[in-house]
Amino acid sequence: MAKHNITVLGAGFGGLELCTALSEALDDRADVTLIDKSDAFIFGYSKLDVLFGATTPQAVRLPYKEFVKPGVRICQQTVTAIDPVTRRVTTEGGVFESDVLVLALGADYDFDATPGLAESTEFYTLAGAARLGELLTRFHGGRVVIGVCGAPYKCPPAPSEAALLLHDYLSTRGVRSACEITLVLPLETPVPPSPETSKALIAAFAERDITFVADREVSSLDGGKKAVLDDGTELPFDLFFGVPKQRAPKVLELSGMTEDGYVHANPKTLQTRFPGVYAIGDCARQGTPKAGVFAEGAARTVASSIIADLLPNRAKVPHAGTGSCYIEFGGGRIGRVDIDFLSGPEPSGAYHAPSVELRADKERFGSSRRARWFGRAT
Ligand SMILES: Cc1cc2nc3c(=O)[nH]c(=O)nc-3n(C[C@H](O)[C@H](O)[C@H](O)COP(=O)(O)OP(=O)(O)OC[C@H]3O[C@@H](n4cnc5c(N)ncnc54)[C@H](O)[C@@H]3O)c2cc1C
Numbered sequence: 001m002a003k004h005n006i007t008v009l010g011a012g013f014g015g016l017e018l019c020t021a022l023s024e025a026l027d028d029r030a031d032v033t034l035i036d037k038s039d040a041f042i043f044g045y046s047k048l049d050v051l052f053g054a055t056t057p058q059a060v061r062l063p064y065k066e067f068v069k070p071g072v073r074i075c076q077q078t079v080t081a082i083d084p085v086t087r088r089v090t091t092e093g094g095v096f097e098s099d100v101l102v103l104a105l106g107a108d109y110d111f112d113a114t115p116g117l118a119e120s121t122e123f124y125t126l127a128g129a130a131r132l133g134e135l136l137t138r139f140h141g142g143r144v145v146i147g148v149c150g151a152p153y154k155c156p157p158a159p160s161e162a163a164l165l166l167h168d169y170l171s172t173r174g175v176r177s178a179c180e181i182t183l184v185l186p187l188e189t190p191v192p193p194s195p196e197t198s199k200a201l202i203a204a205f206a207e208r209d210i211t212f213v214a215d216r217e218v219s220s221l222d223g224g225k226k227a228v229l230d231d232g233t234e235l236p237f238d239l240f241f242g243v244p245k246q247r248a249p250k251v252l253e254l255s256g257m258t259e260d261g262y263v264h265a266n267p268k269t270l271q272t273r274f275p276g277v278y279a280i281g282d283c284a285r286q287g288t289p290k291a292g293v294f295a296e297g298a299a300r301t302v303a304s305s306i307i308a309d310l311l312p313n314r315a316k317v318p319h320a321g322t323g324s325c326y327i328e329f330g331g332g333r334i335g336r337v338d339i340d341f342l343s344g345p346e347p348s349g350a351y352h353a354p355s356v357e358l359r360a361d362k363e364r365f366g367s368s369r370r371a372r373w374f375g376r377a378t
Pocket of ligand 1: 009044280283
């Protein structure tokens with residue numbers, strides 16, 4: 001009998017966890033193909049480390065050649081077309097037929113959606129974080145605006161973390177009193193599912209003289225000198241920390257699978273409306289925000305579903321929509337919020353106050369994934 005063909009598009013948080021779980025359970029009883037256009041994985045939070053000079057872009061890359069799992073073939077190719085009905089995928093290198101297709105392509109940045117952004121600065125790409133980090137070393141005073149250009153966006157706490165870490169960075173350099181920091185979020189509070197976390201962040205902004213503008217987004221950048229918000233407010237700046245608007249990759253839109261910019265998936269099963277096609281993580285509307293930890297949780301559900309279809313006595317595990325987000329508060333301390341999106345009538349989040357101990361927790365989060373996916377000891 002021919003082996004089951006499983007094609008996974010995108011080797012990010014979702015794709016890596018899914019293929020690891022499939023390999024563990026199925027070994028080589030299925031043919032799993034993992035396709036990604038890049039040659040390395042990068043944790044999203046590493047961009048903050050690069051931005052503030054704690055590490056280099058080269059040091060945070062985890063090369064895919066180190067992702068070695070029985071039964072999984074990884075191909076560095078760009079997906080150019082997807083037929084969701086036949087589950088046929090085309091890349092610049094060939095055509096892939098599949099019995100099961102999983103979309104894990106993440107979210108792309110839509111620079112054109114915000115006039116002036118392409119000519120300005122942002123910290124959501126690795127190259128952008130490195131460039132802004134370089135500019136920061138020569139920044140001795142002035143107005144900084146940290147501005148999000150649209151929701152939903154990846155890792156909702158990341159811009160708040162950037163504001164608090166920037167305060168530390170400028171204080172260490174002795175220039176904080178010569179600077180103003182303004183944070184603009186398209187959210188009413190920094191972490192909406194957890195009022196306690198939001199309260200702690202708002203108090204931290206106030207203590208550090210960081211101006212927080214809630215429920216607004218940056219609509220355009222005027223002449224590289226001021227951010228124009230969606231209510232017309234103008235915020236002049238000397239340095240802009242942009243978070244570009246996001247959407248599912250174009251190839252998903254061209255395949256006719258997106259609605260409102262993303263692929264809709266059943267929040268409990270991650271199945272799309274196309275039989276045998278699942279969507280997980282940032283490219284999907286899967287009932288949770290855009291964060292690696294939620295892409296990973298969705299991947300575990302899809303793995304359980306594929307495995308249960310192939311092996312006897314295996315259960316399909318519904319998507320829980322839970323995950324822990326670590327939040328850098330500055331001063332070497334990290335907070336954590338444990339969020340549950342799907343079990344209650346409303347999302348809820350349990351807050352753990354920032355501490356030095358939680359830094360070790362976050363480091364374990366990274367090192368456990370490096371070990372599980374890339375076989376790295378550290
Ligand atoms: C500054 C910052 C801080 C963050 N901090 C955290 C954090 O602390 N915790 C957390 O959980 N999350 C964090 N995130 C969010 C996290 O990085 C993303 O939510 C997560 O990576 C999403 O996982 P994914 O598998 O859906 O997509 P991704 O990890 O983005 O992977 C998608 C993959 O698809 C590939 N791809 C896209 N298009 C194509 C194509 N056409 N052909 C082939 N391959 C393609 C890409 O190369 C990519 O490797 C942060 C993000 C940022 C920017």
